[in-house]
Amino acid sequence: MTDSEYGQRTETLQEPTPPVARDAVARGIDRGAIVTVYGRCTVDYDGRATSYLEAGDRHLMLKPDGAALVHTDEGQQPVNWQPPGCDHAVGCADGELVVESLRSTPDERLAVRFSEVLQVSAFSGTDENDLALTGTEEDLRQRILEEPTLLENGFTPLATERDTPAGAVDIYGEDAAGRAVVVELKRRRVGPDAVSQLRRYVDALERDLHADAAVRGILVAPSVTDRAGRLLTEHGLEFVSLEPPAE
Amino acid sequence: MTDSEYGQRTETLQEPTPPVARDAVARGIDRGAIVTVYGRCTVDYDGRATSYLEAGDRHLMLKPDGAALVHTDEGQQPVNWQPPGCDHAVGCADGELVVESLRSTPDERLAVRFSEVLQVSAFSGTDENDLALTGTEEDLRQRILEEPTLLENGFTPLATERDTPAGAVDIYGEDAAGRAVVVELKRRRVGPDAVSQLRRYVDALERDLHADAAVRGILVAPSVTDRAGRLLTEHGLEFVSLEPPAE
DNA sequence: TGATGGATGTCGGTT
DNA sequence: AACCGACGTCCATCA
Structure with a gap:
């Protein structure tokens, strides 16, 4: 036995x-x-x-x-x-x-x-290997950094994980007109929480850069829920539909 | 074998x-x-x-x-x-x-x-029984509903899960002066996300009740992080330290 | 079926 | 050790 x-x-x-x-x-x-x-x-x-x-x-x-x-x-x-x-x-x-x-x-x-x-x-056994995972938020970030035009024409990434008093911003950059842009990435369809998160970063950065600077906030995700979409509009934030690469 | x-x-x-x-x-x-x-x-x-x-x-x-x-x-x-x-x-x-x-x-x-x-x-086997769990957010809510003075003197709960355009509010009530109060509950120490959540509810309820009404927002949790505390102040929200009952 | 938010969330990175 | 945010989060609840 x-x-x-x-x-x-x-x-x-x-x-x-x-x-x-x-x-x-x-x-x-x-x-x-x-x-x-x-x-x-x-x-x-x-x-x-x-x-x-x-x-x-x-x-x-x-x-x-x-x-x-x-x-x-x-x-x-x-x-x-x-x-x-x-x-x-x-x-x-x-x-x-x-x-x-x-x-x-x-x-x-x-x-x-x-x-x-x-x-x-x-x-008992051995397991030397780590999981290889694709389709994450990190993959989405790579995709945008390699081809910033996916976000919008004239966008220039300046930093990732840029620190603000509210935390680190996924991607920080400039648009064609030289305005500061905060990008928040989500690998899947998002709800109100992601909009609030982006809002916190935009607020913090506007203070950090002085009161005169208007900072654009762009949420990048495959899609947004109704309520999240409404929140985006209320807060003057933008949305770009993008998914992590398939592989 | x-x-x-x-x-x-x-x-x-x-x-x-x-x-x-x-x-x-x-x-x-x-x-x-x-x-x-x-x-x-x-x-x-x-x-x-x-x-x-x-x-x-x-x-x-x-x-x-x-x-x-x-x-x-x-x-x-x-x-x-x-x-x-x-x-x-x-x-x-x-x-x-x-x-x-x-x-x-x-x-x-x-x-x-x-x-x-x-x-x-x-x-193969049988398992008829469900887990009995205490110390949840629901327990914290019960505690406050049974003894509203824990929140503050003169607080009167009027509804739980009250619907607003931004979602359901944990506890909705009135303070001693008759002002509307939105209470957001968390069973443990909270960060910035909980503050933003409360903020969304307060915003939504102020619109719902007409623009003149000032709505108080109270976050109830064991404690808050530094950043969350700062956010609370910025947004004119309040904090009351309470934990779920031990049993 | 989708949306929303809680959870003894867990996990990893950073301070 | 605490803070912060991602996660193929899972999960119950409710529309």
């Missing part, structure tokens, strides 16, 4: 007793493995908020970086979790397997109590 | 051949189980963006609601995923196990190709 010889890349136990499960989990954590436990459990969380989950069958994953995830059979998001950097502890109490993940700053505690353990697994 | 009798709550195979793995995954999906695969794989994603991940050892989880998660040994978030509502398909190609998850609106495709399958598991 197990393949627990030293050096194996996986080690799995079916319906172990709590002490056996505890030792397997502890050994997996020690070896730097991804450890999973499936079984009937309750979950306590206390930290930034507080939660409790009554008994049910769930899947717990403990990662060597200190992350913990409790998954039910629904949803992309775990029902409970702990971020990387936590310390995992495992033990038996009242004949149950108990897994705890703790961290400080902020003080947070996750406790999973298994009344029944159906399976414990430990997975 | 397996406990695949019909009706078992878990079914696990160690190092199955691709066709055997394929059948186990298909059977697990059919039964409405949570299916996991651990092994060496590459991951292709195409949809709202595009990504590719070179070979490495990873953990794939397929949920009966159509969600798919690819986890490495690091991070709380999956390196690749597909949201609930997808169709999972499994097959063999070039002697490899291939799992695909597809959806439309938007069109998105996730493909995981295993050059080596170390373990396949299927977990």
